[in-house]
Amino acid sequence: MAALSDPSRSCAVLIGTHAYTELDDIPAVARNVSRLRELCRDPAVWGLADARCRVLRQASREAILKAVEDATAEATDTVVVYYAGHGLVDPHSGELHLALPWSQSGPSYTALRYEELRSVLLRPSDGRPTARRKVVILDCCWSGLALDGLMQAPDVAPAVAVEGACVLTATAATRQALAPPGETYTAFTGELIRLVADGVPGRPALLSMAALFSELTAALTAKSRPLPQQSTRQTAGEICLFRNRAGEAVARPAAEATAGATAPPGGGVASPARRVRVPAGGAESGRPQLVPVALTETRSMWLGRYPVTHAQFGAFLRDPANARWHPAAARAAGTDVDDNYLAGWNGADFPAGRADHPVVAVSAPAARAYLAWAGRRLGLALRLPTVAEWELAARAGRSGEWWRAEIAAGRVNFLGSHAALTPVGEFPANPYNIGDLLGNVWDICVDDTGAPVLRGGAYDTPAARLREQLSPRSPVECRGNVGFRCAGDM
Numbered sequence: 231m232a233a234l235s236d237p238s239r240s241c242a243v244l245i246g247t248h249a250y251t252e253l254d255d256i257p258a259v260a261r262n263v264s265r266l267r268e269l270c271r272d273p274a275v276w277g278l279a280d281a282r283c284r285v286l287r288q289a290s291r292e293a294i295l296k297a298v299e300d301a302t303a304e305a306t307d308t309v310v311v312y313y314a315g316h317g318l319v320d321p322h323s324g325e326l327h328l329a330l331p332w333s334q335s336g337p338s339y340t341a342l343r344y345e346e347l348r349s350v351l352l353r354p355s356d357g358r359p360t361a362r363r364k365v366v367i368l369d370c371c372w373s374g375l376a377l378d379g380l381m382q383a384p385d386v387a388p389a390v391a392v393e394g395a396c397v398l399t400a401t402a403a404t405r406q407a408l409a410p411p412g413e414t415y416t417a418f419t420g421e422l423i424r425l426v427a428d429g430v431p432g433r434p435a436l437l438s439m440a441a442l443f444s445e446l447t448a449a450l451t452a453k454s455r456p457l458p459q460q461s462t463r464q465t466a467g468e469i470c471l472f473r474n475r476a477g478e479a480v481a482r483p484a485a486e487a488t489a490g491a492t493a494p495p496g497g498g499v500a501s502p503a504r505r506v507r508v509p510a511g512g513a514e515s516g517r518p519q520l521v522p523v524a525l526t527e528t529r530s531m532w533l534g535r536y537p538v539t540h541a542q543f544g545a546f547l548r549d550p551a552n553a554r555w556h557p558a559a560a561r562a563a564g565t566d567v568d569d570n571y572l573a574g575w576n577g578a579d580f581p582a583g584r585a586d587h588p589v590v591a592v593s594a595p596a597a598r599a600y601l602a603w604a605g606r607r608l609g610l611a612l613r614l615p616t617v618a619e620w621e622l623a624a625r626a627g628r629s630g631e632w633w634r635a636e637i638a639a640g641r642v643n644f645l646g647s648h649a650a651l652t653p654v655g656e657f658p659a660n661p662y663n664i665g666d667l668l669g670n671v672w673d674i675c676v677d678d679t680g681a682p683v684l685r686g687g688a689y690d691t692p693a694a695r696l697r698e699q700l701s702p703r704s705p706v707e708c709r710g711n712v713g714f715r716c717a718g719d720m
Contacts, residue, residue, distance in 0.1 A: 247315035317370030429476030534715030536654035
């Protein structure tokens with residue numbers, strides 16, 4: 231069960247640089263920091279003591295690193311570091327630098343190198359202890375550059391580096407942040423403040439980092455503003471910093487949550503004129519968790535955060551209306567599956583210990599049947615992702631050999647890492663907060679003709695073949711290393 235980060239054992243460092251000698255001033259940054267401090271200290275929201283919520287305005291490099299190091303060592307639960315100001319890119323290394331009051335746009339030595347901040351978070355000096363969970367929130371231009379190398383030093387095994395680490399950024403690595411003229415706060419932090427201050431109807435009583443990211447993406451998409459990015463290690467997406475002032479014990483289905491909004495003909499999610507509601511999902515109901523993914527500056531889609539699990543597919547089979555998809559019945563019919571369909575299942579019962587593992591040995595027709603069933607419960611038409619959509623989500627805004635960065639960051643379960651099927655979420659999500667796009671199980675996608683295509687590789691796939699695109703031997707083929715995830719239009 232999700233729990234609030236203990237305010238008596240957590241710390242926050244809020245850093246704002248709003249006035250500069252060589253760069254344009256950003257007055258909204260000062261208001262960002264002041265309001266966030268109020269919210270972090272509000273017992274109805276989080277409840278940090280004054281001494282545990284440190285604000286640094288117009289601070290030096292040394293003051294910032296010292297405050298972050300002290301907070302990281304003092305916090306035994308969660309440490310949060312927020313920075314707002316100008317982001318600069320080193321012209322030689324391409325690294326992100328955080329601007330200081332006297333920073334210049336050219337020489338990188340006038341700013342704080344993000345790598346220094348990351349290193350202090352990872353390992354304070356003199357053997358001091360380090361917080362078990364860490365959240366970094368960056369509201370600056372090019373902030374997506376901070377997503378690579380998330381909280382992991384080369385000599386620290388991913389499983390022991392930290393229990394959970396989350397980096398949430400205002401933009402992708404190639405985008406500038408926005409401070410709209412006449413608005414109280416910057417675009418990204420303004421939406422964050424609104425969500426925390428007002429709460430989110432239809433969400434649980436605590437707001438996880440994954441939920442905040444989804445809501446931020448939906449809100450900024452609706453306003454055609456730069457989209458945030460997020461990367462998490464282990465279970466960091468489930469870190470809860472804030473109580474949901476409009477929360478409920480259980481999230482409502484999407485159709486109920488969007489009541490009163492302008493809907494397209496035939497139902498569906500609210501129109502862009504209103505904030506888009508993230509469909510409520512969870513293994514218990516058989517509903518998938520969905521993440522918004524920007525296809526263009528003005529168009530987004532939903533994609534499953536993880537492949538569909540055994541538990542979720544089992545919920546589908548337990549519905550009496552889906553009896554024809556029980557293993558024995560579907561194999562006997564011989565039209566939509568082959569003899570390997572759901573090997574190891576007994577009716578709607580999956581093998582013990584596999585509830586959170588991706589469901590495998592399903593055919594494209596069986597996957598589509600689940601998607602139609604789950605979509606009706608979410609109030610959203612679900613489908614298989616296209617090859618192009620899968621590629622865009624897997625790249626996560628990166629160019630070049632992005633898959634090498636995924637392997638180097640320890641995000642891929644392939645032949646040479648774990649080499650066995652693992653539960654979803656066991657490996658860190660990518661910068662779009664989507665897990666297992668590479669490795670663990672092949673994803674069933676579709677090409678331009680609607681024919682099934684496999685992407686992403688699996689736990690038994692060599693690294694050199696993870697980027698391959700395969701076609702099933704037949705449309706009803708079921709393999710023990712092939713699963714699927716959901717997609718839907720927004």
